Amino acid sequence: MMLPQNQSLKFSPKLVGRTVTVWLSHRTVDVLLDGQLIRTRTMSFTDADLHTLLLRGGRPAGAEPQGGISADSPLAPTAVVEIDRKATKDGVVSLGRTPVALGRDLIGKNVTLRMDGSIMYVIHAGLLVKTLPAPIPHEQRAKLTGARTSTAPLPPPPSQPRQAIRRIGADGTFSIARQKLRPGIAHAGKTVTVIIEETCFRVLDGDVEISTHPRKGGPVTRYIADSR
Structure with missing residues (x-):
C-alpha cells in the first residue's frame, strides 16, 4: 500500500x-x-x-485505536503484549521465526498469546487454557506481527478438566482421541469416566481411579460412550 x-x-x-x-x-x-x-x-x-x-476518498478519523505498538519505539518495562494466532495441524504457532508448540488440544484453534514478563498465557474461547515460558524477549515483542498492548485482566481458567464417558470392551480396552487405553480385563464391560488432563487421561470407575495413561493421540472430539 x-x-x-x-x-x-x-x-x-x-x-x-x-x-x-x-x-x-x-x-x-x-x-x-x-x-x-x-x-x-x-x-x-x-x-x-x-x-x-x-x-482521495479518505475520511476524518476519530481517536487513535487503543493498544497499538510501534516497532520503532521501546516497550514500557511493564507492558503486557497480546498477539492472535491460529495453531497449525500440529498445534504450533509462529512468533516471528520462533515456532511454539501449544499441544494437540489446540490444533486448528484461534488463540490469543499474552506475554507478561517471563510468562506467556494462552487464551482460547475466553478461557485461560495454558501457561508457558514466554519465548520472545520483552524488547523484541513490539516487532511481532499483530502485537498490541493490553491492560485487561486475565480470563479465568476452565472450571474443571473436561470429561468423557467410555465403555470398556471385552478385551479390557477402549479408544479415545485415536488412542487405545487398556485399564484391564478386570474392568471389561464397565462404563467409566475419563478425565482429560493436559498430558494424560485418568480413568475413573465411579469415584475410584483405576488407571492413568499418557496422552499420545489427537484432540478429543467425542465425549459420550457408544450406545452399544
Whole structure:
C-alpha cells in the first residue's frame, strides 16, 4: 500500500483480498482488520499529506485505536503484549521465526498469546487454557506481527478438566482421541469416566481411579460412550 512521501506498507500474503482500515496521524499509522488493531508503524506525515488523503476518498478519523505498538519505539518495562494466532495441524504457532508448540488440544484453534514478563498465557474461547515460558524477549515483542498492548485482566481458567464417558470392551480396552487405553480385563464391560488432563487421561470407575495413561493421540472430539 502506497502512502504519501513514497512511504509504503507491506502486508502478509495471508491478507490478500482482505479489506483493512488504515488510520493515520502526523506520526503514526495503525492498521485494523475486522475492527481489530493488527499493526502500528511510526511514519511522518504533514498537514498537506493528510489533506491529500482526504481528497482521495479518505475520511476524518476519530481517536487513535487503543493498544497499538510501534516497532520503532521501546516497550514500557511493564507492558503486557497480546498477539492472535491460529495453531497449525500440529498445534504450533509462529512468533516471528520462533515456532511454539501449544499441544494437540489446540490444533486448528484461534488463540490469543499474552506475554507478561517471563510468562506467556494462552487464551482460547475466553478461557485461560495454558501457561508457558514466554519465548520472545520483552524488547523484541513490539516487532511481532499483530502485537498490541493490553491492560485487561486475565480470563479465568476452565472450571474443571473436561470429561468423557467410555465403555470398556471385552478385551479390557477402549479408544479415545485415536488412542487405545487398556485399564484391564478386570474392568471389561464397565462404563467409566475419563478425565482429560493436559498430558494424560485418568480413568475413573465411579469415584475410584483405576488407571492413568499418557496422552499420545489427537484432540478429543467425542465425549459420550457408544450406545452399544
